[in-house]
Amino acid sequence: MSRASDRAYAIIRDMILAGELLSGAKIGEEALAEQCGVSRTPIREALSRLEAELLIRRSDTQRSFVADWSLDDVEEMFELRGLLESRAARRAAKRINWSQIERLKMHHEAIGHAIYAATPDTHRFIEHNHLFHGVILEASASAQLTTMLARIVERPIVHRTAQNYSFDDLKRSHRQHGELLAAFEHRDPVWAEAVMVSHIRRAFHAYASAHTGQRITDVSQAAE
Amino acid sequence: MSRASDRAYAIIRDMILAGELLSGAKIGEEALAEQCGVSRTPIREALSRLEAELLIRRSDTQRSFVADWSLDDVEEMFELRGLLESRAARRAAKRINWSQIERLKMHHEAIGHAIYAATPDTHRFIEHNHLFHGVILEASASAQLTTMLARIVERPIVHRTAQNYSFDDLKRSHRQHGELLAAFEHRDPVWAEAVMVSHIRRAFHAYASAHTGQRITDVSQAAE
DNA sequence: CGACAGCTTAATGTATACAATGCCAAAACG
DNA sequence: CGTTTTGGCATTGTATACATTAAGCTGTCG
Incomplete structure (x- = not known):
């Protein structure tokens, strides 16, 4: 993470995540270079990565814009994520080893603590959720x-979904992780896959219901 | 396609496809720059794209190597392709319009001509197959x-699969395309998805049987 | 004889200057 | 007054020089 392009990537990504750059806004390489304190070369590399992750869009003449997401786009993204992640779960159930199961249990517990604390710790939930997956x-x-999946999971929508979770959503997510854990312990690919489909699908509906009637591409709103 | 980075990308990609670069071979930016007649800057961009497409691998210290593919990797790739492409077929069945169906029919016919010509025209088959999909x-x-999918389909394995098709394989592929066409005309997502799964799976087995007992990562062999 | 350290060499990462290209606005023409 | 063309400006693409970092080798020490 010491390379300039990595820092630039992280900075730009965080700016988009935080909503400092509005959806559809034009972003020039020069301006970013100045903000990040590096030259244009690493900026260009960072933009390539962000484009691959669909956080930015490029016009036909290579101008960069912050990507805007319609609800349909978001659903499509969740659909894709469900498809890939459930396949991953299926494969994992056949291959997972003891130490990996132990780590899953650890994160599962950490998530439990984050939820059932005096005041639910969303940040910790997100972190261990990410590690769990x-x-x-x-x-x-x-x-x-x-x-x-790396290209999907790092997207703002995914991050923001958990922030909109109700207490019930959090508990349900935690229970589903427990279900996954059981499927893995039984080395049951079909079970693991099915639970994962449901898990991701639920996440989509949590997102959708939190954003119905609202301009979901308005990042600053959504981030609250 | 006039940008230097695009040319560099095409050149390097073709070199890998043609087997001029052996699997696992180290490829330096400087050397490539000389061969492509451009500077290192566009080469670096081309390498990024090739890395995203998994045609090249990068060591932990960012040295580039031509990717080698075990049979397991290839199966995984076909699995992924089947997953995504069948989902695309499902969506397409719900959305496809008349002009798109017409184009499918056109390519379908062209493939038919390519197969049943006096001497089967593999090149033409591959081209229209690509357009069909x-x-x-x-x-x-x-x-x-x-x-x-763009990141998957452009890989050497996909290209080479069709080259190893027997006459029966070609006919079967053609028939499956006809089946897909029927599914689309009936706007039947379930049907289209199922046919596509089968279609891609068949392609994998055609590849696998052509390469059993053979070092499939040896590109120069496989390309024949 | 083997292993580690330090140096040498070669590769990648970054900055900057310059070239090419698209974009926009103002002016000229119909 | 509307449309089109042209010029300047802004932005991206490329080359090159330099900085940084890894890899490999050799010599010395255990």
Whole structure:
């Protein structure tokens, strides 16, 4: 993470996530270079990565804009994520080892603590949720699934979904993780896959209901 | 296609496809720059794209190597392709319009001619096969599916699969395209999805049987 | 004889200057 | 007054020089 392009990537990504850059806004390389304190070269590399992750869009003449997401786009994204992540779960159930299950349990517990604390710790929930899914991806032992999912999971929508979770949503997510864990312990691919489909689908509906009637592309609103 | 980075991308990609670069071979930016007649800057961009498409691998210290593919990797790739492309077919069946169906029919006919000519025209088969699948992807109206599949379909394995098709394989592929066409005309998502799963799965087995007992990562062999 | 350290060499990462290209606005023409 | 063309400006694409970092080798020490 010490390379300038990595820092630039993180900075730009966080700006989009935080809503400092409005959807559809034009972003020039020069301006970003100044803000990030690096030259245009690493900026260009960062933009490539962000484009691959669909956080930015490029016009036909290579001008960069912050991507805007219609509800349909979001649903499509969740559909894709469900497709890939459930496949990962299926593969993982056949391959997961003891130490990976232990790590899953650890994150599962951490999530439990985050939810049932005096005041639910959303940040901690998100962090361990991410790690939980990361372990599954690792256990799936598929470089290609990993590559593709990395391009989806890092998107603002995914981050923001959990922030909109109600207490019930959090509990339900936690229960589903428990269900996944059980499926893994039984090495049951069909079970694991089914739970994951449901898990991701639920996440979509949590997002959708939090954003119905609201301009979901308005990042500053959505981030609250 | 006039940009230097595009040319560099095409050149390097073709070199890998043609087997001029052996699997696992180290490829330096400087050397490529000389061969492509451009500076290192566009080469670096081309390498990024090739890495995203998993045609090259990068070491932990960012050295580039031509990716090698185990049979497991190839199966995984076909699995992923089947997953995504069948989903595209499902979406397409609900959305496809008349002009897209017409184009599918056109490519279908062209493939038929290519197969049943005096001497089967593999090149033409591959071209129209690619276009056929492209129309389906277009009809699926999913930017994200399109982006992801582009990263899979352009890989050497996919290209080489059709080259190893027997006459029977070619006929079967053609028949399956006809089946897809029927599913689209009936606007039947379930049917279209099922046919596509079968279609891609068949392609994998055609590849696998052509390469059993053979070092499939040896590109120069496989390309023959 | 093997292993580690330090140096040498070669590769990648970054900055900057310049070229090419698209964009916009103002002016000229119909 | 509307449309089109042209000029300047802004932005991206490319080349090159330099900085940084890894890899490999050799010599010395255990």
